[in-house]
Amino acid sequence: MTQAHIVYASMTGNNEEIADIVTDALEDLGVSVAVDEISQADADDFADSDICIIATYTYGDGELPDEALDFYDDLQEENLSGKIYGVCGSGDTFYDDSFGKSVDDFAAAFEKTGATKGAENVKVDLEAEESDIEHLETFAKSLVAKAQAN
Template sequence: MATAKVVYASMTGNNEEIAEIVEEALENANVSVETTEISQADPADFEDADICIVCSYTYGDDGDLPDEAVDFYEDLKEEDLTGKVYGVCGSGDTFYDEFCKVVDDFAAIFEQTGATKGADVVKVDLAPEADDIANLEKFVSEIVAKQQSL
């Protein structure tokens, strides 16, 4: 059975909800999942998983990383995740110019780790609605299919 590690950063609860949707979709695909809040996680935890997923929000006008995600982000740069499949999703506010920039930032870091992209990033405007849930379920389906093809 494939294993997944889902790490999330959430200020308002939106990304915790996104992580729960991702976790449920992974479980429905018969993947064993462990979900952790980013301040309690270590990028080295990804070494023990087949699928690595980050759900993070973007903070402020400049598209900043959440404070609680900075150490995780910096440490992720040092990981060798060759043979792993990754996905990144998260929420933001379209009011800001840098909508969901952190989602793209984490995807770029995963590329540097040698991990294989499992699906295009998913960006959610604030809280997930029906369309977003469908997109997240498709996101998971693509990641699981990619992992199974390796």
């Protein structure tokens, strides 16, 4: 059975909800899913998973969440060759130039691990609405398809 691990950072609950939406979509596709809040996770937790997912928020003018800084640094040191990754998360479109920047930063960190991108990044403006849920479900399907083809 395909194994996925979702690690999320959430200040307002929006990314916990995003992680739940992706979890439900993956489970509907027959994937076994583990979920951890980022301050309770280690980057090497991804070693036992086929699909590695980060759901993060972007703080202020494009900063990573404080609670994600150590995880972010450690992630770049991991060897995740053969793994599929995806990154999603929330931001605020009020910050035009930095909307969802942490999503892009985590995707760049995954690139350094040797993992393969399994889906396009998904950025949600604050709270997930119906169209965002559809994008997140498509995100999950793409990750599973890439993992099964891998």
